[in-house]
Amino acid sequence: xxxxxxxxxxxxxxxxxxxxxxxxxxxxxxxxxxxxxxxxxxxxxxxxxxxxxxxxxxxxxxxxxxxxxxxxxxxxxxxxxxxxxxxxxxxxxxxxxxxxxxxxxxxxxxxxxxxxxxxxxxxxxxxxxxxxxxxxxxxxxxxxxxxxxxxxxxxxxxxxxxxxxxxxxxxxxxxxxxxxxxxxxxxxxxxxxxxxxxxxxxxxxxxxxxxxxxxxxxxxxxxxxxxxxxxxxxxxxxxxxxxxxxxxxxxxxxxxxxxxxxxxxxxxxxxxxxxxxxxxxxxxxxxxxxxxxxxxxxxxxxxxxxxxxxxxxxxxxxxxxxxxxxxxxxxxxxxxxxxxxxxxxxxxxxxxxxxxxxxxxxxxxxxxx
Numbered sequence: 521x522x523x524x525x526x527x528x529x530x531x532x533x534x535x536x537x538x539x540x541x542x543x544x545x546x547x548x549x550x551x552x553x554x555x556x557x558x559x560x561x562x563x564x565x566x567x568x569x570x571x572x573x574x575x576x577x578x579x580x581x582x583x584x585x586x587x588x589x590x591x592x593x594x595x596x597x598x599x600x601x602x603x604x605x606x607x608x609x610x611x612x613x614x615x616x617x618x619x620x621x622x623x624x625x626x627x628x629x630x631x632x633x634x635x636x637x638x639x640x641x642x643x644x645x646x647x648x649x650x651x652x653x654x655x656x657x658x659x660x661x662x663x664x665x666x667x668x669x670x671x672x673x674x675x676x677x678x679x680x681x682x683x684x685x686x687x688x689x690x691x692x693x694x695x696x697x698x699x700x701x702x703x704x705x706x707x708x709x710x711x712x713x714x715x716x717x718x719x720x721x722x723x724x725x726x727x728x729x730x731x732x733x734x735x736x737x738x739x740x741x742x743x744x745x746x747x748x749x750x751x752x753x754x755x756x757x758x759x760x761x762x763x764x765x766x767x768x769x770x771x772x773x774x775x776x777x778x779x780x781x782x783x784x785x786x787x788x789x790x791x792x793x794x795x796x797x798x799x800x801x802x803x804x805x806x807x808x809x810x811x812x813x814x815x816x817x818x819x820x821x822x823x824x825x826x827x828x829x830x831x832x833x834x835x836x837x838x839x840x841x842x843x844x845x846x847x848x849x850x851x852x853x854x855x856x857x858x859x860x861x862x863x864x865x866x867x868x869x870x871x872x873x874x875x876x877x878x879x880x881x882x883x884x885x886x887x888x889x
Contacts, residue, residue: 524752526777527565528737528744534566537732538574541670541703548696548729550676550706552714552870554877556774559707559734560624563672567705568617576703577605577613577665580620583678589644590678591654591688598657605664645684651691658695658702667701676706677713680723689717689724696728704729711868711875731870736771739763745780755783757790765794772879775801801880810864810878811885819885820844821857825867825874826882832858832874 541547551559564580571578579601586593604612661669679685679692696704706729708714717725742763749755762779769775775797783793802808814822820841821832831837833851842849858874861867868875876882 524748526745526748526780527561528741530562530566530737531570533735534562534570535574537567537705538571538576538670538703541705542576542667546730547700547702548704548706550708550714550718550729550731551734552708552711552731553734553736554711554868554875554879555709556772556879557734557736558773559709560674561773562734563674563705563707564617564621564624567672569614571670572613576668576670577601577661578617578670578672579661580617581671581673582620583673583675585623587678588642589646590685591644591646591650594673594688594692595650595653595657598654598661602657602660602664640682640684643682643684646688646691651687654688654691655695655698658699662699662702667703669702670705671696671702672705672707674707675709677708677710677717679725680713680716686724693724693728707734711870712862715870737773738771741773741776742766745776749780749783753784753787755787757783761790765790765797768880768883769797769801770876770879775879798880798884802884805878805881807878807881807884810866810881811888813864815857816845817841817849817853818857818860819889821854822861822866822882822885826876830872830874
């Protein structure tokens with residue numbers, strides 16, 4: 521029995537990001553999207569190995585690996601890579617990525633990594649010696665690899681989750697500025713958190729990376745999944761119908777792979793598989809309780825955001841919302857709804873655009889109104 525590779529490789533995308541940070545006008549980029557859209561998988565299974573193939577020495581740091589002590593996550597990742605380099609066994613670098621991939625696969629159980637439980641009271645405020653170690657290790661990496669060093673920092677927004685981590689931001693920014701030839705790829709799953717780091721003039725990471733919307737996997741990913749089921753399991757499903765469900769779940773590869781697993785294990789109809797995954801999503805996202813907290817106006821605003829509306833406070837939008845709710849809606853009322861939806865982490869905002877943070881939730885609302 522041979523292990524099946526379900527991963528849909530995005531080699532061209534990884535190469536373009538690598539070229540951007542190495543040969544472009546900026547040496548740091550930040551990839552943005554909501555949770556469970558495949559960023560971490562892309563970093564570990566596409567960017568990391570392609571960087572190795574192109575002669576780079578990548579260091580992968582997952583700040584959720586040590587949520588209460590991100591300083592430790594940073595120094596451990598740098599130390600592990602340097603230890604391998606000092607042993608002159610570059611082939612072992614791939615073992616580091618494979619270890620992280622295994623953690624990802626274990627942590628991606630439906631109820632395993634749904635929400636990172638983090639309490640500010642447990643957050644570790646690093647000592648000066650711990651902060652200095654960050655600079656020492658970045659310096660050692662640069663001395664060993666020069667401009668072929670690539671640092672990949674996943675869940676970068678976590679550094680904005682506690683004031684105790686502010687000194688970590690300062691130390692990391694200083695080290696990266698000092699050794700600015702090192703290429704850096706940040707990834708964040710909270711736009712509000714990333715904004716708090718990169719667009720606030722009073723924060724250490726202000727304007728230190730070019731922010732890029734991480735593109736969702738599209739029809740080619742759906743076809744890849746259907747072809748894999750057909751080739752290896754003799755299970756045949758209409759890619760258009762599977763694609764419709766993929767749209768319903770807001771193009772979340774995480775839930776798509778849950779569907780693939782269910783279909784493979786149960787040899788059942790697509791309809792049954794869809795209903796099973798939808799039920800999991802409702803439980804995992806606590807959709808019922810979220811719905812209870814929303815007013816009619818909140819749901820109407822959310823529906824407009826889903827349709828791509830950005831002019832939420834325009835005269836035409838106010839008239840539309842007044843008609844939907846059969847009441848006189850004001851700009852202030854819309855602002856209150858937007859603030860509420862953000863605080864509930866149902867939406868986030870970057871610039872003038874709004875993003876849905878909870879895959880499948882709007883479809884759930886539509887089906888249960």
